[in-house]
Amino acid sequence: MYPTLKFLHSYWAYLVLVVVVLATINAFAGLASKREFSARDFRLALFALIVTHIQLLLGIVLFVVANDFGENSMGEIMKDSILRMRNVEHPFTMIIVVMLITIGYSKHKKLRTSASKLRTITITYGLALLAMLAMIPWKNWLS
Template identity: 50%
Template sequence: MMETLQFLHSGWAYLVLLVLILATLNALVKFFGDKEFDAKDFRISLFTLITMHIQLLLGLILWFTKGYFDEMTVGEVMKSEAVRKLAIEHPVTMLIAVALVTIGYSKHKKKLVSKPKFKVVAIFYTIALALVLYMIPWNLWFN
């Protein structure tokens, strides 16, 4: 069960990363290119939101079933850099990234003109992408 959940979380992360990069680049290119916001742009932003929320759910299930705090105290978790990164820093940072995408998506829907829509998506999704890239456990991905 744990291996399957870990596999799903890690595998789905590739899709999340790809879609987040696509949505961010799409918003930046179209913002600076003064393009019109169309249905395709809306779907890209929405699909990014959906994939990130699915990843969040998988991550939360994994975090609660992993049981970091069953065998270790909070102090022991915080003293171990590797465990702290997986048990605390990674989940919190990714939660912030999901919140940024959610806020960006929500705010862009309230804008009536294309340029502000792309601006909001570009800002929030770029910050979220930076956080995701920073906090991915690359050593676990490539082992």
């Protein structure tokens, strides 16, 4: 079960990264060009929301299946940079990423003007993207 979950979580992350980048760039481009908020903008933002939530669910299940808390104390985990990254920093930051995307998506639906909708998505998705890029385990991805 662990290898399958790890595979799904690792490769779904590529889709998440691509979709969040596209949604962020699309919103920024729309804001910069002062175009009207369209169904395409809505669908891209929604798709980014959906794929990040699926990734979060995969990550939570993987975390529960593969946690190191039974073998190591929290003090040992915090002293080891690899264990700390896998068990504390990465999960915590990715939860914040999903929260930012969820807040941005929910908030944009309540706004009336295209500029405010696109600005909200640009800011929240952009911050989420920066946090995501900071916490991706690049050594695992690039090897």
